[in-house]
Amino acid sequence: MSFLEHLAQTQPIAHAILELALVAVLGLALGSVTIRGIRLGTAGVLFAGIVIGHFGQRIDHQILAFSKEFGLILFVFAIGLQLGPGFFAALRRQGLRLNLLAASVVLLGAGVTLVLTGTAGLDPFAALGIFSGATTNTPSLGATQQVLATLPQVAADKAALPALAYALSYPVAIAGIILTLLLLAAVFRIDPRREAAAFAAEERRAIEPLEHMHLIVENRNLDRVPVGELPGLRETGVVVSRIRSAGETEVRSATETTVLHVGDVILAVGTHHGLEQFRRVVGSVTGDDLTQAKSNVTYRRLVVTHKAVLGKTIGELGLGQLYGVTVPRLRRAEVEMTAQPHIRLQFGDVVAVVGPEAALDQVAKKLGNSLKALNETQFIPIFLGIALGVLAGVQPFNLLGLPVPVRLGLAGGPLLAAILLGRLGQIGRLVWYMPATTNLAFRELGITLFLACVGLEAGERFFATALSATGLRWLLMGATVTILPLLAIGVVARVAWKLNFVTLCGLLAGSMTDPPALAFANALAGSDAPTVSYATVYPLTMLLRILVAQVLAIALCT
Numbered sequence: 001m002s003f004l005e006h007l008a009q010t011q012p013i014a015h016a017i018l019e020l021a022l023v024a025v026l027g028l029a030l031g032s033v034t035i036r037g038i039r040l041g042t043a044g045v046l047f048a049g050i051v052i053g054h055f056g057q058r059i060d061h062q063i064l065a066f067s068k069e070f071g072l073i074l075f076v077f078a079i080g081l082q083l084g085p086g087f088f089a090a091l092r093r094q095g096l097r098l099n100l101l102a103a104s105v106v107l108l109g110a111g112v113t114l115v116l117t118g119t120a121g122l123d124p125f126a127a128l129g130i131f132s133g134a135t136t137n138t139p140s141l142g143a144t145q146q147v148l149a150t151l152p153q154v155a156a157d158k159a160a161l162p163a164l165a166y167a168l169s170y171p172v173a174i175a176g177i178i179l180t181l182l183l184l185a186a187v188f189r190i191d192p193r194r195e196a197a198a199f200a201a202e203e204r205r206a207i208e209p210l211e212h213m214h215l216i217v218e219n220r221n222l223d224r225v226p227v228g229e230l231p232g233l234r235e236t237g238v239v240v241s242r243i244r245s246a247g248e249t250e251v252r253s254a255t256e257t258t259v260l261h262v263g264d265v266i267l268a269v270g271t272h273h274g275l276e277q278f279r280r281v282v283g284s285v286t287g288d289d290l291t292q293a294k295s296n297v298t299y300r301r302l303v304v305t306h307k308a309v310l311g312k313t314i315g316e317l318g319l320g321q322l323y324g325v326t327v328p329r330l331r332r333a334e335v336e337m338t339a340q341p342h343i344r345l346q347f348g349d350v351v352a353v354v355g356p357e358a359a360l361d362q363v364a365k366k367l368g369n370s371l372k373a374l375n376e377t378q379f380i381p382i383f384l385g386i387a388l389g390v391l392a393g394v395q396p397f398n399l400l401g402l403p404v405p406v407r408l409g410l411a412g413g414p415l416l417a418a419i420l421l422g423r424l425g426q427i428g429r430l431v432w433y434m435p436a437t438t439n440l441a442f443r444e445l446g447i448t449l450f451l452a453c454v455g456l457e458a459g460e461r462f463f464a465t466a467l468s469a470t471g472l473r474w475l476l477m478g479a480t481v482t483i484l485p486l487l488a489i490g491v492v493a494r495v496a497w498k499l500n501f502v503t504l505c506g507l508l509a510g511s512m513t514d515p516p517a518l519a520f521a522n523a524l525a526g527s528d529a530p531t532v533s534y535a536t537v538y539p540l541t542m543l544l545r546i547l548v549a550q551v552l553a554i555a556l557c558t
Helices: 004-008 012-031 041-055 059-118 125-132 138-150 156-188 191-204 272-281 319-323 357-369 379-394 409-424 436-466 469-495 501-511 515-525 530-557
Strands: 209-219 239-244 264-270 284-286 297-303 326-332 335-338 350-356
Touching: 004 012, 012 059, 012 239, 012 409, 012 436, 041 156, 041 515, 059 125, 059 272, 059 379, 059 409, 059 436, 059 469, 059 501, 059 515, 059 530, 125 138, 125 156, 125 191, 125 530, 138 319, 138 530, 156 297, 156 350, 156 469, 156 501, 191 501, 191 515, 209 272, 264 272, 264 335, 272 319, 272 350, 319 326, 319 357, 350 357, 379 409, 409 515, 409 530, 436 469, 469 501, 501 515, 501 530, 515 530
Parallel strands: none
Antiparallel strands: 209 264, 209 284, 239 264, 239 326, 297 350, 326 335, 326 350
């Protein structure tokens, strides 16, 4: 201990790194222990931090605060970049319902807090801290403290109660959220892995898969018409990729300038519905298979990595005119679509190209097709995005006439910035793309730092307060504020709306703005599926929790 005490006094940064590393090692080891198929995962770091925070040396407060906030920023920014490309599509599909359920969790939590304050003799100032801690929302605690600073005649000991109650409630809340997820799974006899597979299958069904169809041109009105001028081609979203002229055996790629004749056989790519509409215009289905015919036409998947083509549409590239190739399909963020001319290319897009081998080599050079570039992380856009997110998070704005401006905080701002930048993909030569392995590493590092710091902060006074009569009451009330709203909404969502369990897990974790619960839900489901609903409800929930905390402070303490 003398060595640690000396290190803390002479080299506080080295001491902080050493203690954080120790917490991470012990916590991750604890989280890897599996009991009846269940493990804590990175949430084990929190509990290791509480124990070491109680028995260990104190870390410099400013170093601890920086490490905690920076870890949280890394976690939410990586999540936002991952979800950005498909976020708005998910929001359109089920966003209203999920945000309504999440808002209900917030309002029920506020209602339970008010009831406990009025009926159980809970100190109003402690109630504010319990509301923030029991919902694992640090920005709402900050908003509460700002409101109290504007109120007249608030004693210093009373003003300190919210932070103490928050520190006591926060670890219990994380355990309460995890317990609620396990309880819901047990009550409804849910297999999380099976639900994750069902969720993935449902997501695939929501996006109509692409098919191909061989057609013989029978419509005489199409004789001598270029492929690019075929009626219904744009409306149906169909792409013609190969053609064999009537009376010939050679198969070649079909570009927009390729002229059709009656009797030609073409290969069309599109959705089932689009192909059926296109068939009515062109002719009838034939048993010929152009993909099996001998020809110099081949097929290759190429990755877009060349910055010169980013932001350009497929039509603007003119690959058919320049190289005599066709681009029938494009895959982006695990979603496959027909390569319509108006689609703008983003870094990491995978395009299917049909044409002669030599031409495909030229197209590959134009598009980049560099696996090395695909696996590299471009840090300038990432740190610029983080900076923009922090600026967005600290900007105050007035809402509903509240006396204290509202802020998104260092969690909400970076998350929103990452979602928007991930959706845009690139601005000029700045590309917001992060390889999957790098994204996972950022998330794991961020959440580990965050939980280690929260545990060390809480550990200092946790056991002394928790073992007192007042502390035990706060613990029980905090657990009530955490669990009751989650259970109520979880049951309603599962029974009334038949919500998939992985979606429900993300919803409940997001309604609590709780990264550890999300990490646990991902581990429980064996996939990242809960992050979709988590990110869908997180922005509104964050704003609502900040607002409700300020309203509670005004209502209880004036």
